[in-house]
Amino acid sequence: MPNYTTLVTPEALKALLASDPAGIRIFDARHDLGDHEAGRRAYNTGHIPGALFLDHETDLCSPRTGRNGRHPLPDRAAFAALIQAQGVGPQTQVIIYDASSGPFAAHLWWMLRWIGHANVAVLDGGWQAWRSAGYAVETQSQPLAAAGAHPKDLPASLVGTVDAAAVQANIPLQRFTILDARAGNRYRGEVEPMDPVAGHIPGALNRPNSENQAADGRFKPATTLRAEFESVLGERNPGDIVHQCGSGITACHNLLAMEIAGLTGSRLYPGSWSEWCSDPVRPVATGA
Known part of the structure; x- marks a missing residue:
């Protein structure tokens, strides 16, 4: 298989x-x-x-x-x-x-x-x-099995993460680049339907995850995705990109799209904007 x-x-x-x-x-x-x-x-x-x-x-x-x-x-x-x-x-x-x-x-x-x-x-x-496609569908519910004891030895993670402290420390240094997957108007701070504060992490770039797919709902070809991401990221190494969104979900759509494009090794900030903006001490940027 x-x-x-x-x-x-x-x-x-x-x-x-x-x-x-x-x-x-x-x-x-x-x-x-x-x-x-x-x-x-x-x-x-x-x-x-x-x-x-x-x-x-x-x-x-x-x-x-x-x-x-x-x-x-x-x-x-x-x-x-x-x-x-x-x-x-x-x-x-x-x-x-x-x-x-x-x-x-x-x-x-x-x-x-x-x-x-x-x-x-x-x-x-x-x-x-x-x-x-007209393929088979079932309605019978399949219940989840109850988890047993936690595994003693987990395989090594195949992905990397950063936390809020690392993101804050990076703002003056820019050793990695945050890529915000939210819609442009949320990134710019014009609207905020989900979280109490509008705006974005200072230094972040914007690539709405909605741009990853064609009109038919399928992901764009790898070559198209690569060209589009490179137009946003420039010469930055994929390993120096950290994905962020509202709560860590749509950021993974961008992360998957980059993997499809052959731009491998980027990381995730799981807490994303909803965690970042929960602390009023953390800086907020607005506009493009």
């Missing part, structure tokens, strides 16, 4: 389900930031056969303190135990989809890489592409 590490087409997923269903695990990551029950309702209405539902507000998030952002990462070992309980072993091919052009699927893709799992890919075009 081929290994998919960034994207998989609906056609390829259908073939995997037919040829080696025991070798894959599908996760439904549908979510709505304005209606936290929408993903579960959508899953119960219909999902890709065998898919398990993971909730971004519970399964994929740790408790919020008011200072750690809207989607703080769970404990790494606890998350690994949850994933392993669902039958994911070192060689399992994991496929993830959502119905929102990919940010929630990309976030879970990044989280699997965070716990050292390499064979994980996002369904290109998501739920809509699967349905448009």
